[in-house]
Amino acid sequence: EDLQSQYSLAKIRNRPDTSEWIETKFEWSENLLKLLREKFKFEKFRSKQLAAINATLSKEDVLLLMPTGGGKSLVYQLPALVNKRLTLVISPLISLIEDQLIALKNLDIEAATLNSSSTKEEKKYVHSSMTSETAKLNLLYVTPEWVAKSKVFMTYLQKCFDKGYLDRIVIDEVHCCSTWGHDFRPEYNHLGFFKSMFPGVPILGLTATATMSVLVDIQNMLSLTDALIITAPFNRPNLFYKVINKPSDKSDCLDILEKLLKNKYKNQSGIIYSSTIKECEDLSEGLKQRGLNVKYYHAQLDSEAKKIIHRRWLQNKYQAVVATIAFGMGIDKPDVRFVIHHSIPKSMEGLYQESGRAGRDGKQSDCILMFNLSDFLRNVSMASSKTEEKNSKSILEYCLDQKRCRRAIIAEHFEDKWNQTDCDKMCDHCKYQREISYFNVTSALQDILNLIVLASNKEIKLTLNKLMSAWFQSGAKELRNPILKKPKCSKEQAEHIIGFLIFKGYLNIDKGYTMYTTVAYIQKGQCLNEKATVTMPYGSNLGYQKVADIIEIDSENLEEPSRKRKKD
Ligand code: ADP
Ligand code: MG
Ligand code: ZN
Secondary structure, three states: OOHHHHHHHHHHHHOOOOOOHHHHHHHHHHHHHHHHHHHOOEEEEEEEEHHHHHHHHHHOEEEEEEEOOOOEEEHHHHHHHOOOOEEEEEEOOOOHHHHHHHHHHOOOOOOOEEHHHHHHHHHHHHHHHOOOOOOOOEEEEHHHHHHHHHHHHHHHHHHHHHHHOEEEEOOOOHHHHHOOOOOOOOHHHHHHHHHHHHOOOOOEEEOOOHHHHHHHHHHHOOOOOOEEEEEOOOOOOOEEEEEEOOOOOOHHHHHHHHHHHHHOOOOOOEEEEOHHHHHHHHHHHHHHHHOOOEEOOOOOOOHHHHHHHHHHOOOOOOOOEEOOOOOOOOOOOOOOOEEEOOOOOOOOHHHHHHOOOOOOOOOOOOEEEEHHHHHHHHHHHHHHHHHHHHHHHOHHOOOOOOOHHHHHHHHHOOOOOOHHHHOOOOOOOHHHHHOOEEEEEEHHHHHHHHHHHHHHOOOOOHHHHHHHHHHHOOHHHHHOOOOOOOOOOOOOHHHHHHHHHHHHHOEEEEEEEEOOEEEEEEEEEEOOOOOOOOOEEEEOOOOEEEEOOHHOOOOHHOOOOHHHHHHH
């Protein structure tokens, strides 16, 4: 089995580029452009849409990896109008299907779905369309569950194929068939027989998230070892990425959100992500009290309530939905102008996916992350596995680094190709280009380690709060060391220093459990040389000694230790 996957992996890597597929000399090329402009009212194809469409119309199996909002739907909806036979679309959620049907109806395209609430008439209409020569139905949407459990449907599908009416099979969110992916759905396994059952019918798999291992899995599960893999760049040029400091006081947070929603985002639509159900409800309540038209959405609402909230938001009856990550798959409002993370997401994938719901229409939109260290520590302490822990740590660099392009950090995480010019001032760092100095924070580290030892001699472990108090010479007397100097920076900056020391591995996070919750303690890091000089790049005065320019030249080396560790 291992050999098999290595073989597939080699095949993926050796794929020729897709340039032959962006030709405009196919027999359908003229018709494509006409349909694009007249039916879909789009000016031109986006990067990779045309390649994927030409490939699937040439009966190639295709796996298309394109970021959320990239325009995957067009890649099967348009070809469905070229041969005017039936395109079967497998889609994971009924609500997602319903949204698509509404959109298609507005474009005057014949589409339908079958599910357990379909009426007899609807079923009859669809079944006869599948087998009739004169049928007008172009797109039929079903869930993988329907494929798995409806024998009647499969019989009709077989007939449809036998008569030569089955044009193509589309599998949306195709990563759901891999146990490696984050949305594994066992029913997707049933789709593996399509290839042998309907030979010659091209399969088109679509997804926004697929690492190499997921791709190999998809190829094996769906018997698509010869599929053409088309990848669109993951950069979303119209999204502006920004991190702001989150105040520790709740009403200060509400002030920030209120100001944004009433001024900058007045009459615009957005999402505010929070990390727990309680936080989500509180935040929504707080914003309502300030006269804002928002609604909360989380997993504990029943499906009817969820549907209503989603619909009202789509109709702009709410300015924003205050949501947990339950507000996710199937959310595709084109004009979302802002996505605000009120708490740090649980992973880089989370950040990318959730903020990616902004700007699907290609217009400029903002992705704002409100960062403070205690939210980060809470995520790490609540992680229930090593992987989850690693994921929640992966985002610290994105939040703390004060000089690198935010996009470059995202691209590095997803192993996407990256050019310095790809950002084009569309993140706070590239736009404002603050001057960075290097500060010698060695004494800060030593003071912190001193306080940790002092506490541990009294058999006390330091939470962030306790550490901060002791460091600033307040709070419990027994935890303070009067010999140490109070830091000259602000508390916010002090938290940044602690975060930096955690990121670099000079400090560690230790998880503890109380009766009701998990707690994060700050501990000494394991792997680093005590005598090392610790230099921290920062955009404003930290109150520590600035390091001479010569070290700036040497900054590459300064970042060595963390790079090395990340690979372990
Ligand atoms: P995905 O499924 O990849 O997340 P969608 O298919 O939902 O993305 O499309 C996202 C948005 O992009 C939609 O609002 C769609 O109308 C728009 N879109 C798709 N293709 C084009 C195009 N060629 N030109 C302009 N807008 C497009
Ligand atoms: Mg989609
Ligand atoms: Zn940038």
